[in-house]
Amino acid sequence: MLVTSLPWRMESQHERSADRYRAGVLKYAQMGYWDPDYEPKETDVLALFRITPQEGVDPQEAAAAVAGESSTATWTVVWTDRLTAADVYRAKAYKVEPVPNSTEQYFAYIAYDIDLFEPGSIANLTASIIGNVFGFKPLKALRLEDMRFPVAYVKTFDGPPTGIVVERERLDKFGRPLLGATTKPKLGLSGRNYGRVVYEALKGGLDFTKDDENINSQPFMHWRDRFGFVMEAVNRASAASGEVKGHYLNVTGATMEDVYERAEFAKELGSVVVMIDLVIGYTAIQSISKWARRNDMLLHLHRAGASTYTRQKNHGISFRVIAKWMRLAGVDHIHAGTVVGKLEGDPNTIRGFYNILREPYNPSDLESGLHFDQDWAGMRKVMPVASGGIHAGQMHQLLTYLGDDVVLQFGGGTIGHPMGIQAGAIANRVALEAMVLARNEGRDIWNEGPDILAAAARTCQPLKAALDTWGEVTFDYTSTDTPDFVPTPTPA
Amino acid sequence: MRLTQGTFSFLPDLTDDQIRAQIEYCLEQGWAMSIEYTDDPHPRNTYWEMHGNPMFDLHDAAGVMVELVDARATFPRHYIKVNAFDSTKGIESLRLSFIVHRPDPEPGFTLERHEVEGRHIRYTVRAYATDRPQGERYP
Numbered sequence: 001m002l003v004t005s006l007p008w009r010m011e012s013q014h015e016r017s018a019d020r021y022r023a024g025v026l027k028y029a030q031m032g033y034w035d036p037d038y039e040p041k042e043t044d045v046l047a048l049f050r051i052t053p054q055e056g057v058d059p060q061e062a063a064a065a066v067a068g069e070s071s072t073a074t075w076t077v078v079w080t081d082r083l084t085a086a087d088v089y090r091a092k093a094y095k096v097e098p099v100p101n102s103t104e105q106y107f108a109y110i111a112y113d114i115d116l117f118e119p120g121s122i123a124n125l126t127a128s129i130i131g132n133v134f135g136f137k138p139l140k141a142l143r144l145e146d147m148r149f150p151v152a153y154v155k156t157f158d159g160p161p162t163g164i165v166v167e168r169e170r171l172d173k174f175g176r177p178l179l180g181a182t183t184k185p186k187l188g189l190s191g192r193n194y195g196r197v198v199y200e201a202l203k204g205g206l207d208f209t210k211d212d213e214n215i216n217s218q219p220f221m222h223w224r225d226r227f228g229f230v231m232e233a234v235n236r237a238s239a240a241s242g243e244v245k246g247h248y249l250n251v252t253g254a255t256m257e258d259v260y261e262r263a264e265f266a267k268e269l270g271s272v273v274v275m276i277d278l279v280i281g282y283t284a285i286q287s288i289s290k291w292a293r294r295n296d297m298l299l300h301l302h303r304a305g306a307s308t309y310t311r312q313k314n315h316g317i318s319f320r321v322i323a324k325w326m327r328l329a330g331v332d333h334i335h336a337g338t339v340v341g342k343l344e345g346d347p348n349t350i351r352g353f354y355n356i357l358r359e360p361y362n363p364s365d366l367e368s369g370l371h372f373d374q375d376w377a378g379m380r381k382v383m384p385v386a387s388g389g390i391h392a393g394q395m396h397q398l399l400t401y402l403g404d405d406v407v408l409q410f411g412g413g414t415i416g417h418p419m420g421i422q423a424g425a426i427a428n429r430v431a432l433e434a435m436v437l438a439r440n441e442g443r444d445i446w447n448e449g450p451d452i453l454a455a456a457a458r459t460c461q462p463l464k465a466a467l468d469t470w471g472e473v474t475f476d477y478t479s480t481d482t483p484d485f486v487p488t489p490t491p492a
Numbered sequence: 493m494r495l496t497q498g499t500f501s502f503l504p505d506l507t508d509d510q511i512r513a514q515i516e517y518c519l520e521q522g523w524a525m526s527i528e529y530t531d532d533p534h535p536r537n538t539y540w541e542m543h544g545n546p547m548f549d550l551h552d553a554a555g556v557m558v559e560l561v562d563a564r565a566t567f568p569r570h571y572i573k574v575n576a577f578d579s580t581k582g583i584e585s586l587r588l589s590f591i592v593h594r595p596d597p598e599p600g601f602t603l604e605r606h607e608v609e610g611r612h613i614r615y616t617v618r619a620y621a622t623d624r625p626q627g628e629r630y631p
Contacts, residue, residue, distance in 0.1 A: 175499040175576075243496055433499065437503065440518075
């Protein structure tokens with residue numbers, strides 16, 4: 001098997017066929033980018049694309065074109081290939097299969113030699129894999145569904161600066177999901193008023209509060225105002241509860257110098273966590289990750305902008321790939337879906353995202369959209385964040401779907417509480433602890449959840465008010481980003 | 493003031509039956525139980541005193557409860573917590589930790605503000621109890 005991939009063997013064949021390098025245009029498949037006999041090496045980077053070829057374009061040729069355009073090819077033969085070990089550097093499409101229940105889409109598996117990539121650089125990796133090929137005319141649409149990174153490449157990344165285990169040890173919080181809330185309204189509050197919301201929510205019982213993605217440094221609240229008032233609130237709440245508390249201070253700025261300046265100030269004020277938005281870019285994320293590692297800081301990532309390219313199934317990038325890139329790039333928290341809240345989230349697909357972030361090893365599991373085995377080689381784990389339209393009445397569903405290692409963020413579900421922000425936070429914390437207690441006692445929380453909440457509400461007026469206000473609120477819409485493989489129902 | 497460290501501090505104090513049920517759950521997961529106590533409840537006081545080593549070889553909740561009864565009798569005016577430790581590779585840390593005994597009353601903490609240059613403030617959280625020597629902190 002290995003023999004076929006040795007460069008000298010292929011090269012000798014090509015030398016026998018001078019036709020291969022005669023000036024002109026060849027099909028990508030003829031240029032060597034389609035190789036159905038290729039056995040991927042353990043050290044190869046693998047990618048799975050969903051391709052929608054233009055009418056009349058052969059799927060294998062389309063797959064070869066994707067392999068070519070994301071590695072060495074250009075549209076015509078170039079003799080300078082012969083100055084290189086071209087067969088090593090050529091990506092190889094090695095399998096093409098129709099997408100289940102689709103007439104025009106195909107899954108194309110492509111293998112890339114590890115030496116095509118700069119060690120430890122998401123920017124370089126992505127410039128190759130998604131750099132040019134998404135605008136390629138012979139394809140109607142293209143989606144990067146999944147990737148497999150060899151251990152040798154994983155080990156070139158630092159990964160999360162803190163990780164789930166050490167985050168819990170620093171916070172001294174075990175055995176339950178963490179609780180958070182995003183400060184609302186997201187725009188317009190002065191620093192002083194903003195800190196009030198933070199204080200009430202943290203004192204009430206949340207572990208974290210959060211800047212929203214678009215809170216940076218606006219005329220109504222400059223960043224230094226916010227940082228100062230927020231840290232007063234965090235420390236007051238910590239003294240009132242005896243717990244470590246935190247607020248994700250968003251250090252996103254116009255330049256990397258701004259980002260570092262804001263992060264340094266957060267550190268100076270004693271914050272345990274800083275936050276960035278995905279829109280700052282992969283290089284900036286890796287830079288601030290290294291800063292966070294040097295400064296013992298949790299790094300929270302808000303996936304601002306991700307849905308522009310992750311949500312539609314025919315074109316873009318699956319969030320499972322973004323999740324893999326961000327675990328490599330090194331963030332401690334990332335928003336990864338709620339299943340039950342207001343934002344996109346099919347349960348099986350979300351389970352796949354959470355497994356990527358939290359497990360030491362991902363076996364392939366088509367039901368949750370994981371097409372490859374992925375060994376994380378000891379890399380630290382990323383805490384997923386569930387945020388957007390969730391409330392205390394869903395606690396049994398959240399705990400069942402998402403497990404313990406997650407931050408549950410109730411923004412409106414804390415701040416909009418009829419008895420006030422502290423009461424909102426109390427309701428969430430009591431609902432959570434009651435549900436964890438009941439689950440550990442062996443109760444069937446999926447079915448008994450509403451009863452467990454009602455019982456806890458008998459000694460907790462804020463929880464009763466929360467259930468009365470939001471108990472019936474659901475967001476029941478069909479997901480767009482769903483797995484293509486569903487288990488065949490077995491007769492009972 | 494109620495110290496709300498630990499997994500279940502927002503619920504009414506757990507009964508011994510409830511504590512035993514949590515311990516049984518932990519033992520079923522293969523976690524090792526341990527008991528710790530302190531009279532310094534500062535949120536960053538990581539190292540509470542160990543009431544013996546973690547009970548790696550004890551797989552019976554009743555045995556852990558015996559240790560807990562002993563800890564309460566010995567340290568009635570301390571905080572006592574039960575921890576569950578998971579030695580699985582990649583975790584090797586606590587999986588559950590909850591307070592099972594607390595002094596009464598709990599005076600809580602003060603927040604000291606040290607005003608430095610500009611408008612900066614350096615914050616220190618200090619337990620009122622730790623003004624007194626160890627062992628004499630709660631009446």
